Amino acid sequence: MAEDYAYRLTKDLRDQSQKPTDERLQNWVLHELQAMLSSHSMILEDFNLPIPSDSSYDNGENPLINEHLAFDTDQQHALATSMLHSLNLEQTNVYSAVINSVHNKMGRAFFIYGHRGTGKTYLYNVITARLRSLGKIVVLVASSGIAATLLPKATTAHSRFKIPLILDATSTCPIKHGTHLADMLKEASLIIWDETPMTHRQAFEAVDRSLCDILNVPLTGHHYKPFGEKTVLFGGDFRQTLPVITDAGREQTIDGSLTRSKLWNTFKVMCLSTNMRITAVQPADQQLMHGYRFP
Known part of the structure; x- marks a missing residue:
């Protein structure tokens, strides 16, 4: 990448003997890498890469926080309002409980x-739109990449929290204090984790220990x-799953x-039992389905 940039830059210069410095080449490569990583919700720090030395990048802002706040609040409000009316009673109960927990911390x-x-x-999408309309950060993750594509701006849990591949009873995620990721997680109002049964319990325990460490919350007591x-x-x-x-x-x-x-006893389990795909079938379709024996 550096050689390509140096070739193109030198080609455009009138004085062909004037070559870009190594520092300029390194900063350009780092900028290009950061642009690629941003599309996957990652940053240079995730790979222990240095930050470009020029002020155009290191401006004191947190790119992860900016990414999670880069939403039109009016558009999110309209989306949440339209979707909220279509929730059934079970979904509404979950929605109210989660929003109440966020608002009252x-x-x-x-x-x-x-x-x-x-x-x-x-x-998930209704809750996310509602909180983002209020300018709050919602971290969306899933245990599989396919599930992550169904949620807005979501990633896999292992990618977001840096969960180690080899886990034991004392594992933690390598999230350092003062990094962009740690600061973003501090500011987050809600974490949504889909397809959780697919993940080993030690992964949740590792994330629990890491978040408690970042936020200075005691793990016992x-x-x-x-x-x-x-x-x-x-x-x-x-x-x-x-x-x-x-x-x-x-x-x-x-x-x-x-x-x-040990975390399971701290969860409030709420059930969804109504199959929304069936209830969404039109009366005419229901007549066609009547008497048909599904395999």
């Missing part, structure tokens, strides 16, 4: 238990609250589930 942990088609993703007293919303269906553990039997797989973690 209660730091509660919620888990939405519902099979596919019950409107979990739709509910009477005042302990999970995930650094951040409001978190998890969701999924344990009947459909479980953590994948190499050469593990039924007992080891279940033991790796979130329900076997």
Whole structure:
């Protein structure tokens, strides 16, 4: 990249003997890399790369915070208002509980238990639009890349929180104090984690320990609250997705589930049971479906 830039820059100069300095080439490459990483919600610090020395980049702003606030609040308000009217009673109860926890800084942990088609993703989007319309930061992650594409500006949990691939009972995420990622997580009002049953319980415990460290929240004692007293919303269906553990039997797989973690007792479990895909079928379609035996 540096050689290409030097070639193009020298070609445009009148004095062909005047070559760009190594510092200028390095700054240009770092700028280009940062532009590429930004499209994937990552920054140079994620790869231990230096920050460009010129003032055009290091201006004291946090690119991750700017990215999570780069939304038209009026547009988000209109979106949330239109979507809110279509929520059923179960979804409305979850919506109210999460919004109330965020507004009152209660730091509660919620888990939405519902099979596919019950409107979990739709509910995530309503809550996200509502909070972003108020200028708040919502961190959206999922346990799989496919699930992440269904949420606005979402990434995988392992990418966002830097969860280690090899985990044990004391693992933490390598998020350093004072970094852009740590500061963004401090400012976040809500963390939404979709398809959580796919992830090993030790990954959640590692994120919990890391957030408590970043936010200076005790990990033990009477005042302990999970995930650094951040409001978190998890969701999924344990009947459909479980953590994948190499050469593990039924007992080891279940033991790796979130329900076997010490964190599970801190969650308020809320169920979604209405299949929104079926209720959305038009009467004419229902007549066609009547009497048909599905495979």
